[in-house]
């Protein structure tokens with residue numbers, strides 16, 4: 478009980494300090510900023526909440542890790558690729 482890490486951040490609207498206790502991570506009673514918290518600690522907080530001061534809802538987005546497809550290079554040997562059609566250019 479009570480052995481949680483805490484993440485501190487500012488409300489994006491009124492800029493007052495908010496905090497959440499994380500259920501992730503090692504639960505070492507540590508304190509982190511939103512930009513310095515380990516990923517497993519961030520994973521233990523609610524990504525959607527509302528400011529307890531001004532009531533504005535906010536959404537925390539963790540963008541440090543993402544997976545996206547690489548840009549594809551037209552395959553010139555594939556005649557069915559529309560980018561290789563004669564009228565493409």
Ligand SMILES: [Zn+2]
Nearest residue numbers: 488491528531
């Ligand atoms: Zn606020």
